Amino acid sequence: SITSSPGFDQHESLAFHHDPETGLRAFVAIHRKRDGRGCGGIRYRPYSSEQAAIDDVLRLSAAMTRKAVLAGVAAGGAKSCVLADPSRPKTPALLQAMGQVVHSYGGAYVCAPDVGIGTEDLAVIRSVTPHVVAVDHPAAPYTARGTFRGIEAVAEWKLGRDRLEGVRVAIQGAGNVGAQLARLLVAAGAIVTIADTDTAKADALASELGARSIDPTALLDAEADILAPCALGGVLTRASVERLRVRAVAGAANNQLADPDAGRALASRGIAFAPDFVISAGGLIAGEHELDGFDESAVHEHIDRIRTTVLHVLERAATQSITETEAAERMVAERMGTR
Numbered sequence: 001s002i003t004s005s006p007g008f009d010q011h012e013s014l015a016f017h018h019d020p021e022t023g024l025r026a027f028v029a030i031h032r033k034r035d036g037r038g039c040g041g042i043r044y045r046p047y048s049s050e051q052a053a054i055d056d057v058l059r060l061s062a063a064m065t066r067k068a069v070l071a072g073v074a075a076g077g078a079k080s081c082v083l084a085d086p087s088r089p090k091t092p093a094l095l096q097a098m099g100q101v102v103h104s105y106g107g108a109y110v111c112a113p114d115v116g117i118g119t120e121d122l123a124v125i126r127s128v129t130p131h132v133v134a135v136d137h138p139a140a141p142y143t144a145r146g147t148f149r150g151i152e153a154v155a156e157w158k159l160g161r162d163r164l165e166g167v168r169v170a171i172q173g174a175g176n177v178g179a180q181l182a183r184l185l186v187a188a189g190a191i192v193t194i195a196d197t198d199t200a201k202a203d204a205l206a207s208e209l210g211a212r213s214i215d216p217t218a219l220l221d222a223e224a225d226i227l228a229p230c231a232l233g234g235v236l237t238r239a240s241v242e243r244l245r246v247r248a249v250a251g252a253a254n255n256q257l258a259d260p261d262a263g264r265a266l267a268s269r270g271i272a273f274a275p276d277f278v279i280s281a282g283g284l285i286a287g288e289h290e291l292d293g294f295d296e297s298a299v300h301e302h303i304d305r306i307r308t309t310v311l312h313v314l315e316r317a318a319t320q321s322i323t324e325t326e327a328a329e330r331m332v333a334e335r336m337g338t339r
């Protein structure tokens with residue numbers, strides 16, 4: 001049932017929106033408003049059931065609050081999940097109906113892209129509501145910049161390196177974030193290995209950068225200093241952690257740990273971990289600046305603070321003998337005054 005969904009009673013609101021004319025069916029969850037608003041992407045994909053969409057939207061909106069709090073962003077977390085109907089196309093009318101939904105929150109919900117919703121879709125949504133970010137300033141390059149700063153922090157903490165020159169980074173996913181991260185790393189002198197299930201995409205990026213591309217099924221076994229997951233979530237399980245031949249994991253993919261057990265497996269193997277909700281906040285930070293007046297250098301300066309935050313998380317995990325995720329969650333609770 002809805003009320004037994006994980007995290008249900010920690011949310012401010014959960015609503016179902018239905019527009020029979022366009023076929024729009026969407027859940028919007030606001031986990032927490034801070035400064036009167038909750039920010040989070042619109043996910044558009046088929047779900048096996050309404051319950052699956054509810055579980056997804058609740059988990060994702062709570063994660064957005066954690067991300068915003070640690071990034072020093074004046075917003076709470078929210079999310080929407082649209083149940084895509086594989087038999088009907090994603091029409092402009094459906095997107096506009098979603099825009100009306102967003103608008104009905106009067107700015108308490110600010111939306112952004114997520115899986116299945118690209119910049120063009122968001123531009124349609126923005127034709128009916130101003131409460132949209134990341135159309136004029138797409139998020140991925142900012143997310144990549146923050147991830148790069150997090151990788152610098154991990155290299156300093158775990159490898160004792162104050163520069164990335166010669167540091168070997170294996171990137172999973174040559175998509176919007178992974179490709180931009182690869183460019184930043186190569187420019188900094190890192191030695192990059194890249195894999196994508198779309199092997200042509202990985203090969204093209206590797207040849208652009210003079211990097212190496214490998215078979216995606218071999219990436220988790222690749223010997224490197226740092227693994228940067230930039231594809232899908234759930235990549236770290238107890239079993240996959242056993243395969244790793246790296247000293248740290250630091251990448252942008254959301255929800256990399258399939259379960260807390262995977263975090264403990266990393267810790268017991270002495271592999272440092274930069275929690276994804278800390279390191280992947282660059283796009284969210286850029287989005288907040290869009291709401292409050294966008295100045296590129298101020299955005300960069302804000303994103304660059306991710307380096308310090310990741311260092312604090314790593315230090316705290318070590319001194320308190322807890323996982324990095326637990327350390328980051330304690331920091332969130334302290335900053336929110338709930339502990």
Ligand code: NAI
Nearest residue numbers: 139140143173175176177196197230231252253254280283
């Ligand atoms: P994207 O869809 O542009 O790229 C993902 C890439 O991963 C695709 O090229 C896909 O072919 C590849 N891929 C899928 N499964 C794979 C596998 N098993 N092995 C290797 N490659 C695989 O997505 P984007 O925007 O680059 O995001 C990447 C990750 O970062 C996602 O988990 C996303 O949720 C997360 N993220 C993205 C943000 C953004 O600003 N775009 C913000 C915060 C998190």
